[in-house]
Amino acid sequence: MRVRRTQLTRRTSGQRLAGRRRLSPVRAVASVLLAGALAVTATACTSGGDKGGGGPAWQGGNEAEQKPKASAAITAPAADAKDVPASAEITFTSKDATETKVEVKNAAGETVEGNLNGDGTWLPEKQLDYGTTYTATVTATGDDGKPATATSTFTTMAKPGKQVRVTSFLGDGQTVGVGMPLIVKFSRAIPEDYRDDVQRRMTVKATPTQEGIWHWVSPTEVRYRPKTYWKANTKIFYKIQAGGLPMGDGYYGRADLTVDIKTGTALLMTVDNKSKKMTVTRDGKTIKTIPISLGKKSTPSSSGTMVIIEKKKETVFDTMDDPNPENRYITDIEYAQRLTWGGEFIHAAPWSVADQGRRNVSHGCVNMSTANAKWLFNQTRIGDPIVVKGTETKLQNGNGWTDWNMSWDEYVKGSAIPYKPAG
Known part of the structure; x- marks a missing residue:
């Protein structure tokens, strides 16, 4: 089964339509003429006994703004879907929402931890269990404070027999030099048209933050390096969310992988x-x-x-x-x-x-x-x-x-997804 990401666009609160009603041209002209008549009358009656001075209650007022209602929809996994990969992410759309929340629970009502991304997706912290039913709920709340919800209940596939093992050259707790590339290997060649999906599940967090990118050395090996040498004493955490991820020809990632290391002096x-x-x-x-x-x-x-x-x-x-x-x-x-x-x-x-x-x-x-x-x-x-x-x-x-023997422009060409400069 081939699962592909759907590119989604959400309307932000800044794109909402103003709900204010407008006067028709005829009514607008009439209002102007009436306002003029009232102005003449007020000028003529300077010695009269009109002590109110406020004029009609409706004069100069604004009609109430109509606040748009938020809406939400889940695009994947589809409701009642079966044999969903254990790597499944929740993709959704929301409109006119000031706040959007995603919650996923298993059949026992236990909440699955995950992260909401800015592209209309929610990704679990780790792969979902095989052969398990889950319910995803997306809640979008608009300016009117009223929530709109969408739900999808789906079941993950049974554990596959054909799996790809993912390994890292480095292990937790190691201290490395500032030129050390992060090296990840696969036990089977990843077809070219699946590498973008795999790479999107490969994240690096450096402290302090440094710009970098993954580079496919071969169908079975991918490396990561920053734009310039790592800064001295950088903390580096990288995560490969490969568990249950389709990797071509009926193969799926065997398990997720996380590594926590740091660099030494420069x-x-x-x-x-x-x-x-x-x-x-x-x-x-x-x-x-x-x-x-x-x-x-x-x-x-x-x-x-x-x-x-x-x-x-x-x-x-x-x-x-x-x-x-x-x-x-x-x-x-x-x-x-x-x-x-x-x-x-x-x-x-x-x-x-x-x-x-x-x-x-x-x-x-x-x-x-x-x-x-x-x-x-x-x-x-x-x-x-x-x-x-x-x-x-x-x-x-x-x-x-030889990752540093290539210029940065050469290196980014080895990425399976388009490079976006930092900032």
Whole structure:
């Protein structure tokens, strides 16, 4: 079953019709002539005994304003509908209403928590139960204070057998770098014409507020980044209301997903191939400059903006499957921080200390002394950004978390729904 959102428009209180009656042209002329006659009479009787001075009671008065009555209607789910997806939202219209309320209850009379959106929809806090009857009531109240109501009783579908699992790379309580994208994956490819529905159920709340957008990396993965790096110490809550949501070919979302994380300090790394140095800043202040060695000409490092993907205090680099015999080796490595899927890391390289700050001798990694690698390892978090400048090769998008290697205009093109600038 394909459920599509209906775009709704509600008339605001500012659009109400004034209820004031108007005089006909004939009656208006007569009123003017009569008013003139009365004015002449009053002028002529200055010495008379008329002490009232108020004139007829109706002269100059306004007739009572007729206040419009509010109305309400529920457009979905339809009354008595069966097999409604558990992701169902209530869509409605209201007219001439100064206040609109939506209430949803199950068969036991228990209220379902939810949120009223500005586009004529109400969305439950979590997916509805399967095989359960609910009643939605929309109440619209106008200027006259009299409420108008609309109701719809519907029943959700049985639990589907074909479900899509939704997972997040990050988990509750993590502290990440200011370049960390929010990464959500699906256990099955989401058809292109369903991605807008899925994305509308994906919300991000950042404190302080920051503009951002979701970007579909592939049919099974979508990421979110702000317009600029996250601000230091930002609290981030994101919610994927996928439970019971149709996802194409008879598949439905398995469950809702929520994640609560935060960013740390704004630690940034900049590598300049010309100077052979890395500059490390925290919250805008330089805290260290480190001599480095990048990839030699046959195995150059990538220029672009990357973020730290993973950190390993001790690991082994094994490149014995490299087609070029000169690039095959097995080496114990300390303080390794991955930058690309292609194998570029920041790591300790005690064998190249004499070259660091002078020339490039690595296989594409950012080499530094063991002491400097250890110091940096203890400063960084997953998601901290690093910019490499001036090498022979440009970073390929997709070779790592390259969300920041794209301009904002490029990034918004990956959204399944039109981008609306903040403000």
